[in-house]
Amino acid sequence: MTKEEVAAALDEIGTLLELKGENPFRCNAYHQAARMIQQLEGDLHELVASGKLAEVRGIGEALQEKIATLVTTGRLSFLDELRASVPAGMVQMLRIPGLGPKKVKALYEQLHVRDIGELKAACERGEVARLKGFGDKTQAKILEGIEFLQRQGQRVRLDQALPLAEELMEQLRRGGHVQQIAVCGSVRRRRETVHDLDILVCSEAPQPVMDRFVRLPQVQQVLAQGPTRSSVVLVQHIQGEKITLQADLRIVTPSQYPYALLYFTGSKEHNIRLRQRALSRGWTLNEYMMGTESQPILAKTEEEIYAALGLAYIPPELREDTGEIEAAERGELPVLVEESDLRGVFHCHTTASDGRATLEEMALAAERLGLEYLGIADHSQSLTVAGGLSPQAVRDQWQQIDRLNARLHKVRLLKGTEVDILDDGSLDYPDELLAGFDYVVASVHTHFQMSREAMTARVCKALAHPAVTMLGHPTGRLLLKRDGYKIDLEAVLRTAAQYGKMIEINAQPQRLDLDWLHVKQARALGVPLVINPDAHALPELEYVRYGVMVARRGWLERRQVFNTRSLPEVLEELQRRKQAWLSASPARKKSAHRSH
DNA sequence: GCCGTTTTCGGCCCGACTGTTTTCAGTCG
Known part of the structure; x- marks a missing residue:
């Protein structure tokens, strides 16, 4: 086992x-x-x-x-x-x-x-x-x-589906006769949850590949088996959870591959638009070819198919028919943010609250990952179940951070907090303490059962607080487990835009909160987003990759994601925000100095 | 079940909230 x-x-x-x-x-x-x-x-x-x-x-x-x-x-x-x-x-x-x-x-x-x-x-x-x-x-x-x-229904999260797809593809590759292989469908589009795996293979000897597929150890049941397509039910244990989902394998010839890749990636809505476009040029478009019987439009890649249709290449994450075709036509597609663009993170926990790694361990891990800055944001005092920090514990942590920063050279630790938004919308620390942080993430962890109006007012009030830099996991949802609390997210985004606050894309793969659709809305409103791992352990620092997937589905470019900025840029911006607050309330300026 | 310079028994994270009760059990994080 x-x-x-x-x-x-x-x-x-x-x-x-x-x-x-x-x-x-x-x-x-x-x-x-x-x-x-x-x-x-x-x-x-x-x-x-x-x-x-x-x-x-x-x-x-x-x-x-x-x-x-x-x-x-x-x-x-x-x-x-x-x-x-x-x-x-x-x-x-x-x-x-x-x-x-x-x-x-x-x-x-x-x-x-x-x-x-x-x-x-x-x-x-x-x-x-x-x-x-x-x-x-x-x-x-x-x-x-x-x-x-x-x-x-029977859906699984992307972080469960991706490794399973990778493993299947590796097993198929090892069997030989596989020239190209890709996972298509909603996994390739990076949907946060999926209900099946679509594997596409290009091979000149399909039979042995197909035979191998239906005999893979994960296969519990064969639903259908033919020469070019088979469907099976897979059972696999991932992260201690038993996962059951359907997987389809399609096998095409090398010349059909780009058309099949496009076709099986979808979405259905996107494909319909493309076929209409082909039709208007007198062509058919299906999983095997484009053009007419007598005059096929030959393409070796998806890029060439899009180009033949008069479109710029549309990345899979955008293929939902939510405006990408129009943008591609005008040549106005976003240049999507990439994981390598991220220079740091702002929401991580340590053993001081409910994290499993110490401050130093987190810092060293961040250094190994090549991050320029690592923002520590442990829980605040009232969240006792998660080891929320008392004001004294906060000051102790600040001293620890100063000491570590004095000897760390590659990574800079930032003093943050994930402060609870209390049920009345106030924050769980006094202003005097908040003024000592480099930045503040504000999140809801309690009283989930409020009315939509009350929750919206609560979160908006917190966003209006001048100490708050960003809103953490805006809906509190857990994928496939718990709906987010009832909240008017558009009102929240508008409030964020009004006060110039940032919104987190919480990259914990069971959260992925904010969701991509609202990310897109936030983008349209000019609200800056931050991709945070909400890491409670060292490996979770790498969760940002899932956050990047959400950001890409939300059309985000590098400049719209705050943590793509360099350390000096980040420090300058955080300082600017703090100064704006403190200069408006001179009394706090003094205490902010004292706490350092 | 595990664990132990409180060491072979008696703790083990525990406080808030909800909905049920009439002082508390169950669930959640």
Whole structure:
């Protein structure tokens, strides 16, 4: 078993134990072990064989033994027995927002509800509201939650789909007869979630490639198999999560490849526009060719196809028919920001709050990544669950940063904070303290259930505060798990534009918040954006790549992303903003000096 | 389940919020 599979098995044990009402600490030990296994460096088989597993924090004798059994035999009777004693539908019920193990257990024991379908029926009959500990509101919330789940369907996040696609392509390449290969569809367009993988291969010997594809180890079911196209259901463990999704393989000849690449990348809406354009020139356009039977328009690349249609090359991220064709016609497509344009980041956590790496470790990692500046933004005091910093802890961190900056040469640490926006829109630190930071990220972490009006007013009030530099994860959404809080984002963007505030593209792949459509809106409003990793651990610094994907889908150019600026430019801008505030309130100027 | 210069038992992060109750259980982060 792989690391991912072992982690998934341990996680499942923890969940099943929860559903059985086991000691929560025992359950958590399994979840914790799953996380540790997942982030282990090195080969799990070797770690087991060498006994090094014992050195991993949170893995004792019992877990070592279970992990060893899983790794070597691929099974665990303890898990099999647990699975047999808990209906599989109960685990699914946990995905309903607001439903935890205790409630699911009560529903099963008292109403014999075994899965989401039965739960829905029980809610509709009003039985759930009559249970002790439940009520009308809980029942309504459950129904709402079920609807949410069904709306999401079977989609997976981009950060799960991309590595899976890469792995499939590598396996196909290794089998030979593959001249070119690409992942198309929504993955190539970098949609934040996708529901299938479209792999395109160009080969002069399609049969062996196709045979190999349907026999890949991840393939659970073959839905269709033909000479040029096959569909399968894949099952793969990624980041300790079991992923099920469909994958299609198409195989074309070398001369067909550019047309197929364009066609299968989509979007459907974009393709329709292109075909209309071809038609107006008397041509047909499909996945195999463009032009007429007698006079094909030969193209070796997508660029040449676009050029033949009188268009500049449109990057896949823009192919949504949201104005890209008109822009390409006029030669006004944006030159999209690239990962290599980023010079630093502004939203990272350390062990001072809920991060897993120390300030120094983060700094050294940033140096290795070649960043010019690393903004530290730990949580503020009222977010005690995430280890929010007291004012004294903030001042201690400032001193640490000064000391580190004195000996670091390649990277400069910036003093930031992720200050909570309290429910009344005020900030979680006094102005005197806020004045001592280089910049301030303001975020909502509590009171998600407000009305849209109240939440909008709350966030806008925070944006209007002169200390605030940027708004963190503007909607609080978790992809496929939780809708963002209700908020009028356009009003927020307008407020940001009015006060000259920046908006974060939170690049945590489970957030990707702001979403691309609103990024595009922000761009149109002239609101500067910042791509932040919201890193809670060293590897998460590299999450910015997903933020760049969102930025590109949002048409952003380099100059519209604040952290593409050099350190001197950034320092100058932050200083300018601070001066504007402090000169308007002289009393704070003094305290800002004192705190340094 | 794990862990231990509080070391083999008794903690383990815990406070806020919601919706249920009439003092608190469950969920969330």
